[in-house]
Amino acid sequence: xxxxxxxxxxxxxxxxxxxxxxxxxxxxxxxxxxxxxxxxxxxxxxxxxxxxxxxxxxxxxxxxxxxxxxxxxxxxxxxxxxxxxxxxxxxxxxxxxxxxxxxxxxxxxxxxxxxxxxxxxxxxxxxxxxxxxxxxxxxxxxxxxxxxxxxxxxxxxxxxxxxxxxxxxxxxxxxxxxxxxxxxxxxxxxxxxxxxxxxxxxxxxxxxxxxxxxxxxxxxxxxxxxxxxxxxxxxxxxxxxxxxxxxxxxxxxxxxxxxxxxxxxxxxxxxxxx
Amino acid sequence: xxxxxxxxxxxxxxxxxxxxxxxxxxxxxxxxxxxxxxxxxxxxxxxxxxxxxxxxxxxxxxxxxxxxxxxxxxxxxxxxxxxxxxxxxxxxxxxxxxxxxxxxxxxxxxxxxxxxxxxxxxxxxxxxxxxxxxxxxxxxxxxxxxxxxxxxxxxxxxxxxxxxxxxxxxxxxxxxxxxxxxxxxxxxxxxxxxxxxxxxxxxxxxxxxxxxxxxxxxxxxxxxxxxxxxxxxxxxxxxxxxxxxxxxxxxxxxxxxxxxxxxxxxxxxxxxxxxxxxxxxxxxxxxxxxxxxxxxxxxxxxxxxxxxxxxxxxxxxxxxxxxxxxxxxxxxxxxxxxxxxxxxxxxxxxxxxxxxxxxxxxxxxxxxxxxxxxxxxxxxxxxxxxxxxxxxxxxxxxxxxxxxxxxx
Numbered sequence: 001x002x003x004x005x006x007x008x009x010x011x012x013x014x015x016x017x018x019x020x021x022x023x024x025x026x027x028x029x030x031x032x033x034x035x036x037x038x039x040x041x042x043x044x045x046x047x048x049x050x051x052x053x054x055x056x057x058x059x060x061x062x063x064x065x066x067x068x069x070x071x072x073x074x075x076x077x078x079x080x081x082x083x084x085x086x087x088x089x090x091x092x093x094x095x096x097x098x099x100x101x102x103x104x105x106x107x108x109x110x111x112x113x114x115x116x117x118x119x120x121x122x123x124x125x126x127x128x129x130x131x132x133x134x135x136x137x138x139x140x141x142x143x144x145x146x147x148x149x150x151x152x153x154x155x156x157x158x159x160x161x162x163x164x165x166x167x168x169x170x171x172x173x174x175x176x177x178x179x180x181x182x183x184x185x186x187x188x189x190x191x192x193x194x195x196x197x198x199x200x201x202x203x204x205x206x207x208x209x210x211x212x213x214x215x216x217x218x219x220x221x222x223x224x225x226x227x228x229x230x231x232x233x234x235x236x237x238x239x240x241x242x243x244x245x246x247x248x249x250x251x252x253x254x255x256x257x258x259x260x261x262x263x264x265x266x267x268x269x270x271x272x273x274x
Numbered sequence: 275x276x277x278x279x280x281x282x283x284x285x286x287x288x289x290x291x292x293x294x295x296x297x298x299x300x301x302x303x304x305x306x307x308x309x310x311x312x313x314x315x316x317x318x319x320x321x322x323x324x325x326x327x328x329x330x331x332x333x334x335x336x337x338x339x340x341x342x343x344x345x346x347x348x349x350x351x352x353x354x355x356x357x358x359x360x361x362x363x364x365x366x367x368x369x370x371x372x373x374x375x376x377x378x379x380x381x382x383x384x385x386x387x388x389x390x391x392x393x394x395x396x397x398x399x400x401x402x403x404x405x406x407x408x409x410x411x412x413x414x415x416x417x418x419x420x421x422x423x424x425x426x427x428x429x430x431x432x433x434x435x436x437x438x439x440x441x442x443x444x445x446x447x448x449x450x451x452x453x454x455x456x457x458x459x460x461x462x463x464x465x466x467x468x469x470x471x472x473x474x475x476x477x478x479x480x481x482x483x484x485x486x487x488x489x490x491x492x493x494x495x496x497x498x499x500x501x502x503x504x505x506x507x508x509x510x511x512x513x514x515x516x517x518x519x520x521x522x523x524x525x526x527x528x529x530x531x532x533x534x535x536x537x538x539x540x541x542x543x544x545x546x547x548x549x550x551x552x553x554x555x556x557x558x559x560x561x562x563x564x565x566x567x568x569x570x571x572x573x574x575x576x577x578x579x580x581x582x583x584x585x586x587x588x589x590x591x592x593x594x595x596x597x598x599x600x601x602x603x604x605x606x607x608x609x610x611x612x613x614x615x616x617x618x619x620x621x622x623x624x625x626x627x628x629x630x631x632x633x634x635x636x637x638x639x640x641x642x643x644x645x646x647x648x649x650x651x652x653x654x655x656x657x658x659x660x661x662x663x664x665x666x667x668x669x670x671x672x673x674x675x676x677x678x679x680x681x682x
Binding site for chain 1: 513520
């Protein structure tokens with residue numbers, strides 16, 4: 001159904017990494033996404049904002065293959081990925097974190113990240129059993145990458161602790177490390193700053209910039225306006241499953257439709273008709 | 275593996291097995307290796323030593339040890355499915371039966387293959403049966419999987435009973451033994467005078483698989499256990515083991531991190547079935563006859579309780595659990611019909627006082643220590659709660675403190 005004719009997308013800027021083309025997703029009578037189209041350029045940080053229930057996480061779920069769109073398609077790195085299995089999409093280079101932390105709680109922090117790193121590995125039980133050199137190399141490389149990423153996100157000292165025992169903030173950071181270990185091209189962060197205090201948010205902004213500097217493209221869902229506006233290159237605003245804006249942070253902040261839908265409720269001072 | 279764990283402030287826990295393990299993991303590698311070799315050797319000579327308290331009065335000690343070793347094999351195999359991959363399998367006896375019956379069919383019922391040739395075929399057949407069961411059923415999760423596997427075990431048993439081709443209720447006999455290689459005689463010890471004496475009139479032939487002496491069968495089983503444990507360790511410490519655990523912890527998250535969870539669950543089923551098949555084949559050859567009576571649901575439950583009692587997710591836990599489940603009822607055979615009651619009681623007590631199993635995975639131990647520490651830190655809050663509770667508890671009062679403590 002979704003894999004019908006792969007039409008050339010109108011917004012091909014040549015450097016588009018991901019694009020959603022007229023994605024509609026219905027759950028029975030409820031339309032969660034209604035003809036949503038947007039794209040992300042390589043190396044960009046794109047903010048996806050909108051009031052609660054606007055369809056942000058749903059859009060994430062469509063991108064990562066949890067939901068299959070009722071109509072429309074998702075193109076990643078020049079190929080249609082609609083309807084692919086979730087782990088295949090992950091292997092293509094899309095990784096994500098979760099709004100409600102979903103770590104492998106009974107595994108250590110290091111093991112969590114190594115699971116991510118394993119996405120790039122190919123050896124199976126037989127080579128593990130025989131201890132083939134290729135398997136040993138992969139294990140060593142995975143461990144090294146995992147340790148490096150734990151350091152990168154700032155959980156380096158807790159590699160051997162169980163994920164479930166880490167502090168809330170460390171768990172959030174560990175999720176980022178785990179997703180990055182799959183060596184994605186696109187990293188989707190679903191409200192990474194939820195529950196963070198201002199200084200933690202500041203550090204997270206730094207981290208997101210550093211992630212981009214490593215050559216990753218970032219798709220960011222976030223409620224905190226200051227965080228979003230401070231770090232993203234462009235913002236897509238959803239409301240009731242429809243895209244209502246797609247522009248730079250400053251333009252979006254002055255967009256009357258956005259203010260009415262979202263900012264007007266959140267920040268009193270922006271409301272114009274007082 | 276992980277030597278960097280910070281030393282916990284309080285270690286004064288009356289946890290004998292856990293403490294033992296902590297001391298073990300602190301030893302240098304070569305010492306651990308030597309200790310393992312020593313334990314293995316002790317296991318090999320155990321039936322010859324016939325030590326007074328451990329030895330089973332009234333039953334052939336070698337036979338009991340063989341039964342125990344079959345249970346150990348089964349528990350280690352089932353631990354892969356239940357402990358590592360988190361797939362509750364209530365029909366594991368089905369694989370055990372398929373292993374036993376394949377050997378029976380190939381060596382006695384419809385062909386006269388040598389045992390050694392039938393074994394690999396039996397293992398392939400069980401593995402394939404694991405995949406065939408897993409292919410449709412591993413798409414369902416949790417309780418549903420338990421029900422489906424329960425059905426599988428029963429289907430296998432009922433098929434055995436009703437299939438004339440498989441000997442129906444009569445079963446299959448006589449199943450041949452593995453090829454013997456009689457080299458020399460090993461004497462047993464005799465403790466009847468209170469001091470151990472070498473008894474040259476009671477000997478075991480190395481290696482002769484006979485009907486009268488089960489000890490060579492035990493040696494064979496023990497060897498296979500060691501091989502399976504080594505393989506288990508290698509696979510568990512690899513990408514495969516991590517994929518299993520990630521799937522157990524959060525299947526969706528694992529999938530999104532690039533783990534083809536279905537494939538790995540199927541692999542767990544196949545490997546688990548393979549090990550179950552080894553156990554079944556051994557059982558069949560030692561028993562020389564098999565019938566559907568030996569493969570009832572109760573046996574499945576016993577297998578599972580071995581894993582759970584031992585501590586699911588830890589291979590040594592599974593081993594200990596199997597020893598408890600298989601050995602204790604034999605040791606206390608003297609108590610006649612009471613022994614099953616006592617055994618059931620022991621299981622209940624274990625479930626109440628040590629629900630994580632006798633030897634849970636290291637992670638569980640660590641998690642609990644952490645929890646205990648957190649609890650200790652929160653003790654200061656408890657009196658306040660108590661006052662509130664005494665004044666008239668409302669859910670609203672309790673909720674914020676609960677949340678605060680779990681977040682903090």
